[in-house]
Amino acid sequence: MNNTAAVTIIGLGEMGRALADALIMAGGRTTVWNRSAAKADGLVARGAIRAATVEEAVLASPLSLVCLLDYDVADAILRPAAGALRGLTLVNLTNGTPDQARKAEGWARGHGAAYLDGGIMAIPSTVATSQAFVLYSGQKSHFEAHKETLEAIGAAKYLGADAGIAALYDLALLSAMNVMFDGFFHSVAMATSHDEGSAVGFTELLMPWLTNMAQVMPAFAADVDSDAEPVLVQGLDVVLASVRNMAQASHDAGVRADYFEHSAATLEKLPFSNALMRAGDPAILVAHRS
Numbered sequence: 405m406n407n408t409a410a411v412t413i414i415g416l417g418e419m420g421r422a423l424a425d426a427l428i429m430a431g432g433r434t435t436v437w438n439r440s441a442a443k444a445d446g447l448v449a450r451g452a453i454r455a456a457t458v459e460e461a462v463l464a465s466p467l468s469l470v471c472l473l474d475y476d477v478a479d480a481i482l483r484p485a486a487g488a489l490r491g492l493t494l495v496n497l498t499n500g501t502p503d504q505a506r507k508a509e510g511w512a513r514g515h516g517a518a519y520l521d522g523g524i525m526a527i528p529s530t531v532a533t534s535q536a537f538v539l540y541s542g543q544k545s546h547f548e549a550h551k552e553t554l555e556a557i558g559a560a561k562y563l564g565a566d567a568g569i570a571a572l573y574d575l576a577l578l579s580a581m582n583v584m585f586d587g588f589f590h591s592v593a594m595a596t597s598h599d600e601g602s603a604v605g606f607t608e609l610l611m612p613w614l615t616n617m618a619q620v621m622p623a624f625a626a627d628v629d630s631d632a633e634p635v636l637v638q639g640l641d642v643v644l645a646s647v648r649n650m651a652q653a654s655h656d657a658g659v660r661a662d663y664f665e666h667s668a669a670t671l672e673k674l675p676f677s678n679a680l681m682r683a684g685d686p687a688i689l690v691a692h693r694s
């Protein structure tokens with residue numbers, strides 16, 4: 405980070421404090437504000453400047469990062485400081501929907517501020533490590549003006565001018581994670597229904613299995629994007645039979661089977677004429693969209 409870059413962080417929860425620490429470490433002047441002021445104490449001890457009000461906080465830096473519980477809280481906190489925003493840049497890293505992001509951009513623009521929306525693909529302990537990346541959307545010139553500074557919290561990935569696209573991709577990525585963890589707990593519940601099953605032992609098998617299966621995703625994705633005949637095919641009857649078995653075995657093990665019952669019902673409705681489940685067939689995405 406440019407040593408002269410000054411940044412303000414509004415919101416010092418678990419994530420906001422990690423962002424502030426990363427920016428302090430990067431060497432810029434870091435101003436912080438939080439409703440519960442005591443959460444700034446450690447940061448101030450490490451070199452941050454505590455602002456007394458939100459207005460004082462935004463005026464301290466050309467760039468302010470906002471990291472709060474949700475957009476309603478962000479709106480309530482920023483609104484009283486609206487008159488101070490002209491000529492400054494707000495980067496809202498609060499989790500929210502694409503529509504909320506677009507509305508926030510309109511509100512910020514209306515007060516003369518540049519606005520970027522962002523999605524943090526990290527947990528507090530991985531901020532500023534090689535694992536962390538952050539999605540951004542909004543006017544490209546705003547992103548380019550602050551990219552170097554933003555890189556201090558994680559690799560900065562610009563997605564496009566529509567302020568909502570970072571939130572869309574953030575929530576799409578989180579939804580994949582969410583379903584993965586649901587799948588994890590489902591499979592552990594099945595495995596530990598057996599007298600000899602242990603979550604730790606089972607997970608030693610699950611990790612390499614899922615890691616291997618994740619390698620197939622780029623080929624699925626290429627099929628989805630291509631107009632050509634999909635490359636990856638599987639017998640629909642084979643897939644359906646195993647999904648029905650997953651539902652039955654879950655049920656027999658005293659584990660909820662509704663996901664697999666729904667999955668089987670979806671597969672039964674797919675309009676495949678040749679009994680092949682084509683990974684990239686739009687019908688699969690259509691089934692997810694309905």
Ligand code: NDP
Pocket residue numbers: 415416417418419420438439440441443471472473474477481497498499500524525526527528
């Ligand atoms: P925390 O619960 O630790 O912090 C919440 C923040 O919101 C605090 O600054 C809190 O202030 C403030 N806040 C909550 N309610 C109010 C209110 N009514 N009025 C004023 N301030 C309020 O959450 P995180 O820091 O973990 O998360 C912040 C954002 O970062 C979320 O949008 C989250 O989805 C996102 N994020 C978090 C990740 C994580 O692993 N933690 C990962 C990726 C994104 P106070 O301290 O005064 O309560």
